[in-house]
Amino acid sequence: MSGNIVSVDEESLKSDLRELVRKTVQETLNALLDEEADEMVGAERYERTAGREAYRSGHYRRKLVTTSGEVVLDVPKLRGATFQTAVIERYRRRETSVEEAIIEMYLAGVSTRRIEDVSEILWGAGVSAGTVSNLNEKAFESVEAWRTRPLSGGYPYLFVDGIYLKRSWGGSYENVAVMVAIGVNSEGRREIVGCAEGFTESKESWKEFLLWLRGRGLSGVRLVTGDKSLGLLGALEEVFPDAKYQRCTVHFYRNVFGKVPRQKRVKVAKMLKAIHAQESREASEAKAAEVADALEAMKLGAAAKVVREGCRETLAYTDFPMQHWTRIRTNNAIERLNREIRRRTRVVGTFPDGKSALMLATARLKYIVENEWGRRRYLDVSLLEGEEGKA
Template sequence: MSNAIVSVDEESLKGDLRELVRKTVQDTINALLEEEASEMVGAERHGRTAGREAYRSSHYKRRLVTTSGEVVLDVPKLRGATFQTAVIERYRRRETSVEEAIIEMYLTGVSTRRIEDVSEILWGSSVSAGTVSNLNEKAYASVEEWRGRPLSGEYPYVFVDGIYLKRSWGGSYENVGVMVAIGVNADGNREIIGCAEGFTESKDSWKEFLLWLKGRGLAGVRMVTGDKCQGMVGALEEVFHQAKFQRCTVHFYRNVLSKVPKQKRALAAKMLKAVHAQESPEASAAKAEEVTSKLEEMRLKEAARVVREGFLETLTYTRFPLRHWTRMRTNNAIERLNREIRRRTRAVGTFPDGHSALMLVAARLKYIAECEWGKRRYLDVSLLEEVEA
């Protein structure tokens, strides 16, 4: 005789469990509301006491979206007193965890339309685009507070870069620059220390940005790494004149290879990387001269000129501890953030104004900074003391 086969409708079971949890949450909150009303009235429901302070006057329905689904609350109405519950805030229609989830989805790159669909699936109630916008305004207030927070301690290493986004400007669409700065603090951790809007990467824009960082407490800067933007270099000399400038070696390679024919770029790239693979600044300088001569022999005079005129700016890192060299000679630390910014802003397309672009970029940076990115040790800053000694 064959054994009986038991089949289980998994989807139906999940639906029943979800409804059970939702109903439990609804009954629990309603019970709490009734307890609060009884305490305020001074008598149980349908009770008669001489010391009562108010009278019940039926209920009104109120919907609340929770992570377990949408529940319907029976909120007591009172005569002779105003019922104010501590269970849920007045005028609140969603549980705080739901609002936080919506904001987090938006800041991590989920589109507004997708949030509406996801909220319908998870909580049984869709969230309108207007609601998402209102929640974002609340989030942007905390983002602006984080963006302008005071900086304490020293930041011996700073990375700076700019990224362009499209925005509406006087009826036309133009690029707006957003300047971003990362610092390595005294504990050796990376920290996003600032982002601000600059219409162009001019000297005035960079100077204003650096003065803003300095005004917030940025101090102890010994080296700034970035691409060779003339405006940024000039502003750096005025604001942080004691800091050394390190030209990003990756950007330097790109500038040189742009002067090299495609069929010769692989060989030229290996030659350039050999310059920064040496054990001392003297050896790197000698190798750069050798590479320059080799490029001239290959009839690549323009590429040789770029190497001869710019290689010294790429060797600033050699004045610092050897174990810091690999991470301090490039702008890779900030390029990863730029990719995240582009990914998030690509869904928007063109921003209506510069403030909205800046707020979205700052919100994304805040989200990244509060994740594992800012908690891992990036460098052993104590090695700087050994160099000074």
């Protein structure tokens, strides 16, 4: 059976449909502008009436980038009145949704050069690096408001860590710490409660950071999880003296692995994990002693010393509900955020100043939080009430 074969040029069809939509949008916007002008004048075009308040004086053209492509607007000019329109803001050159898409691409890690190429493809008009910077300046105002927002309610669990970024400092390039804090609020949800710059992870920097968090309303902290930083430990004793400190078990393992030959690390990893797989602090301490003895028998005395001296700091989580243990004994949640910051800031390389580094890191965190990260329940905090009753 023979029949006619219909061939469709899909790309040409898409192009024609896109052009049709663009022209429809352009015609609709121009019709709205003319209608607004008629209302302001008080008469239709060429109509002679005693009640008219102004006269038309031609048009001027301006371009507007929309999600349907670039359109040309014929904006009415009036004599005897100033034409003001609700259709498009004065001096605006891009639709709001287009600007939001550009900002979102930047925060997602797309380089400014790539944004220019993508905008040319999507909307028929490219944007310069300066335009992207200007849009982000506006966005960073809301980012700063989010970063310094007041904190309310208790945060029983706090996770803290720092990440180093390169920035210009006094004519040279230095590594500067961006300190990040995640809190688990009274509803059991994770919340990024702090992001601030510090020259190093010194006691003074951590103290200033924690005081800033407390000044914004951070309270009810019962356990702080972080890496073994002497500066952090000293600052915690002064700012949150009632909070217990939990050394991240993953960081502890890495410190032990630094004293172990590569070919023996798999076996040692299983031994270390057995310490934190016990049902109580007492059992974990007994297991740690066994592991240290076994390491010495393997002629790994340096690793055994790290286990004996540092294991106790990794067992603070055992004073809290068992259902929380696997999530409060490591800094894995904040490590994932640090990787996202690193991925985003790698596009920039070296920052010209501290503000740009901090704002971009904070903007990335805000972007992550607004995409389901902070909406899921992380822990059942009500279990802590039972622990208080036992105490």
